[in-house]
Amino acid sequence: MGVDIGAHSIKVCELSGSPGKVKLERFGIFTLSEAAVIEDELQKPSEITEGIIEALKQANIKSKVVCLGLYGPNTMTKRMNTPEGTKEEIEDHVMWEAEQYITFGADESMIDFFILGENEGGGKDTIVAAAKNDLIDNFGQVVRAAKLIPKVVDLNVIALSNLFEEVVRGNLEEYSNGTLLLDFGAQSTKVIVYKRGGPIFTKEIPVGGSLITEEIQRQMGVSYEEAEDLKTSLDDKGNLPEEILAIINSQVDQHVAEVRKSINFYVTQGSAEKVSYCFVTGGSSLLPGLVDKLSVVAGVPVERLDVFSAIKVDERKLGQNLEQVSAIAPVVMGLALRKFG
Ligand SMILES: Nc1ncnc2c1ncn2[C@@H]1O[C@H](COP(=O)(O)OP(=O)(O)OP(=O)(O)O)[C@@H](O)[C@H]1O
Ligand SMILES: [Mg+2]
Numbered sequence: 001m002g003v004d005i006g007a008h009s010i011k012v013c014e015l016s017g018s019p020g021k022v023k024l025e026r027f028g029i030f031t032l033s034e035a036a037v038i039e040d041e042l043q044k045p046s047e048i049t050e051g052i053i054e055a056l057k058q059a060n061i062k063s064k065v066v067c068l069g070l071y072g073p074n075t076m077t078k079r080m081n082t083p084e085g086t087k088e089e090i091e092d093h094v095m096w097e098a099e100q101y102i103t104f105g106a107d108e109s110m111i112d113f114f115i116l117g118e119n120e121g122g123g124k125d126t127i128v129a130a131a132k133n134d135l136i137d138n139f140g141q142v143v144r145a146a147k148l149i150p151k152v153v154d155l156n157v158i159a160l161s162n163l164f165e166e167v168v169r170g171n172l173e174e175y176s177n178g179t180l181l182l183d184f185g186a187q188s189t190k191v192i193v194y195k196r197g198g199p200i201f202t203k204e205i206p207v208g209g210s211l212i213t214e215e216i217q218r219q220m221g222v223s224y225e226e227a228e229d230l231k232t233s234l235d236d237k238g239n240l241p242e243e244i245l246a247i248i249n250s251q252v253d254q255h256v257a258e259v260r261k262s263i264n265f266y267v268t269q270g271s272a273e274k275v276s277y278c279f280v281t282g283g284s285s286l287l288p289g290l291v292d293k294l295s296v297v298a299g300v301p302v303e304r305l306d307v308f309s310a311i312k313v314d315e316r317k318l319g320q321n322l323e324q325v326s327a328i329a330p331v332v333m334g335l336a337l338r339k340f341g
Pocket of ligand 2: 006007185186282331
C-alpha cells in the first residue's frame, strides 16, 4: 500500500500481484484545500490526516502498513559510481560522498542506497537517496495519526521511476538508453532522467498546475475551489470556455519554457546523456496542449504514460475515470510497489 501526500490531493492505493502481473486493487483520493501543503510543509496536519482516513474509506482499504512518499528540498537522490568492495566498504563510500551532496545536513538525515549492478568502469552503479529526519517525522506523524504504520519511506521520484519500469517492462532495455519522465503536479514538476537501469538525474522545478489555478482566480475574480472547477469543467462538446482556455494556453507556454531549461542538456543533439523518449504523468499533464507543446521543445516523442497498458485494473470496481487515475496515480502506485516484510 502507498500513500502520496501531494500538494493538491492525497492519493492512497493498494496493489496486488508480482512483477509483470501487478494489479491496482484499490485507489482513493482526497482533494486538499488551498495551501494545505506548501513546499514540503504540512500546513494543515489535521486536514491531511482526515484526508488520508477519507481516502482509505473511499477506496475501502483496510491494511495498515504503508510506504510513504517524500519529496521537496529536504530530499535528494544521487547516482554514484561506487568502487568494488564489500557491502560495508560501499556503505562507507556512499556515506562519505553523500555528505558532500546533502545540502540539508547529512547528520540529520536518513540515507539509503541501492546497488543497480556493475558498470563499464568496473565499479558499481549505485542510487543514493536521502531525506531529512524532520521531514520524515512530520510526514510520518500525519500518517500515524490516521492509524497507519509508515513502515517504509521512499522518495516520490524513485517511486515514479520504479512504476515506469513496471509499466514498460517489455521494452525496458530500449527505454534504458535514455528516457525522460516528467511529473506535472500542482506545486512542482518532477524531472527524472532514466538511464542504464535507473534514474541518473532527478530534479523538482517549482512550477505546476497551482500557478494556472492562481491565474484563473486572479483574472476571473473567483475562489481557489471555483478556479479548480473552471480549469477542468468541460462543456457538452468536451471543450473549456474560451477565456479559461486562453489563460491555460499562456500559462502552459511559460510552464513548458521553464521545463525546457531543465531538460535542455538531455535533449540536445550530441549530448552524451541524450534521451530518446519522454513520458509525462501528473494531473497537470492532462492540460490541453501540454503534450504537443512539450513535443516541440523536447525534440523527442512525448506521450502520457499509460499505466493501465501494463497494470491490471477492474474499471467497474475502481469506479473512476481511468485516464485521470493513470495521470495522478503513478507516484502512489510506485510507492506501493515497494516490498516490505
Ligand atoms: N483533468 C485535468 N486537467 C487539467 N488539470 C488537471 C486535471 N486534473 C488535475 N489537474 C491539475 O493537476 C494538479 C494536481 O495534479 P497531481 O495530483 O499530480 O498533483 P499533486 O501530486 O497533488 O501535487 P504535487 O505533485 O505538486 O505535490 C492540480 O493543479 C489540478 O488542478
Ligand atoms: Mg504529485
